[in-house]
Amino acid sequence: MTRLFNLLNEFYGSKNVWLEVEEELKKEGKTVSLEDFYDPFKNLIIGILSQNTSDRNSTRAYMGLIKEFGKITPEILAKAPLNKIKNAIKPGGLYNLKAKRIKKLAEIILKKYNGDLTKITKLPEEKAREELLKLPGIGPKTADVFIGYCMKKDTLPIDTNIERVVKRIGVVHKNAKYEEIQKALNRIVPPEQRLRCHELLIRLGRDFCKVRNPLCERCPIRSICRYFSTKNV
DSSP states (O other): OTHHHHHHHHHHTTOOSOHHHHHHHHHTTOOOOOGGGGSHHHHHHHHHHHTTSOHHHHHHHHHHHHHHHSSOOHHHHHHSOHHHHHHHHGGGSOHHHHHHHHHHHHHHHHHHHTTOTHHHHTSOHHHHHHHHHTSTTOOHHHHHHHHHHTSOOOOOOOOHHHHHHHHHHTSSOTTOOHHHHHHHHHHHSOGGGHHHHHHHHHHHHHHTSOSSSOOGGGOTTGGGOHHHHHHTO
């Protein structure tokens, strides 16, 4: 299974895997930049907006916040009227729930950390994760994305695409939960490859290993996939 990363990397190379984000940003006349993803507060906002929706919709919602408020800071969003946040993020879906989480998150970060999340980024990884999971709207995946991109740690966040892929190829059993999936992947993916592997597995899930009608015959990792081998017995 050490071939997993190599097969994915050979197929996708150094390509940007956030294609939907790139397309939406171009529609707005903006060049692609991952800068916001590395900003601690903006990373968490993007994380909340990305929950239970597509990259395309979450990007539209994030751009809605920028259009409405100009800047994305704890101070601005903590003071913002809830209805304005709702209207700004409407394209992303679940806007009532997400708007409440965003406003509450901004208020807590302002009160507890004086708006400065570098206090979390300087903590040891496990302690940082504990602190992040106490925040509203922040679950294991969003916390791990923060740790990977904002703290530059070798972590492998698990989203629904990754879960589907690794269960189909046989890395874990079909009832495995987040922690078990992550531990199983950590055993077969070297630390320095984990964040990139996270990106590549997401891309694979979107391009080939779809929920319905997966494109198995064209999949770049079909040679190591249990689902593909049993499907063709």
